[in-house]
Amino acid sequence: MKNILKLEELSMFAFSIFLFSTLHIAWWWYPVLLFVPDLSMVGYLVNPKVGAWTYNSVHHKAVGISLYVLGIALANTPLQLTGIMLFGHSSMDRILGYGLKYPDAFQHTHLGVIGK
Numbered sequence: 001m002k003n004i005l006k007l008e009e010l011s012m013f014a015f016s017i018f019l020f021s022t023l024h025i026a027w028w029w030y031p032v033l034l035f036v037p038d039l040s041m042v043g044y045l046v047n048p049k050v051g052a053w054t055y056n057s058v059h060h061k062a063v064g065i066s067l068y069v070l071g072i073a074l075a076n077t078p079l080q081l082t083g084i085m086l087f088g089h090s091s092m093d094r095i096l097g098y099g100l101k102y103p104d105a106f107q108h109t110h111l112g113v114i115g116k
Helices: 002-021 029-033 036-045 048-059 061-073 077-095
Strands: 105-109
Touching: 002 077, 029 077, 036 048, 036 077, 048 061, 048 077, 048 105, 061 077
Parallel strands: none
Antiparallel strands: none
């Protein structure tokens, strides 16, 4: 089952690359922007509860999809780009085993404990 879920996430990651290609933005922006959502981990400097909230808010796929759709509705390319990058980054994280966080510790995710 774990491999099927990783394959599903891989296909979503590939889909984000396809969507990015439709924006007519230089290709090198994708890898440059791919790790920007990890800045949301700054909440962990306050405490694990705040860190989990900031991390999960940015890494929730519905947020990325919603921003992308809103960007289409408003014909706003930067908003579409933001949605694509959040969606793609979240898929990449889940391929690597980094899921949404529980408020007790960074390592405790909906996919299990990181490192086990």
